[in-house]
Amino acid sequence: MEITGGVGGLCKLIKHYYSDVETKFKAELPKFPVILLIDNDKGANPVFGAIVGITKKRKPTGKEEFIHVTRNLYVVPTPRGLNVDSTKIEDFFQSTTREEKLSGKSFNLSDKPQEFDNTKHYGKAAFARDVVAKNASTLDFSGFDEILDRLVAVIADYASKHPTASVPGMRFNEREKLE
Structure with a gap:
């Protein structure tokens, strides 16, 4: 497909x-x-x-x-x-989950290259794999x-x-x- x-x-x-x-x-x-x-x-x-x-x-x-x-x-x-024009699935996680650090990096959803620095940020794939999937049993959904x-x-x-x-x-x- x-x-x-x-x-x-x-x-x-x-x-x-x-x-x-x-x-x-x-x-x-x-x-x-x-x-x-x-x-x-x-x-x-x-x-x-x-x-x-x-x-x-x-x-x-x-x-x-x-x-x-x-x-x-x-x-x-x-x-x-x-008064919210757009939402992403990540918006529905608790702020503490979205604020989780990975190797000192912060979660960043921006799709603008100038706002995303690989040395400071991690994206959706790492969030899903390394934050959500690894901690699913303890997260507040x-x-x-x-x-x-x-x-x-x-x-x-x-x-x-x-x-x-x-x-x-x-x-x-x-x-x-x-x-």
Whole structure:
């Protein structure tokens, strides 16, 4: 599917998923939705554009709880707060987690080369691998409640549209099923 990572990879995934599922493969409806969680910042615009380009739906604003793309494919943008124009997944971690030092370096999310110094900063990949993954059992993930609520909403939406696709006996209206 030519997934290489980042926004470009997500756009390719959406394009290929749509064309493959809608035109090439004839199969039973999948039991569960596929959910792409994206940062809700300027990088979301190409993803929103890819959705419009293939579905001909109106362009998402980023304020949606989720966007149904096709069949079982959904896009969930990170929630925006009051007077907040953009959010990234890292915004939902506690400040103490984001302030964690790695070999004396500070976490820096900037995508501007002039604001990122490799001798002073580490980026998203190191944050995910060396801070979050290594300390997951002790981190406070309470900041992710609204994101989890959106995932539950997607599962409920998919189950309501395709009741025969969901696994019998499973209830998707409780967030505890995801936690």
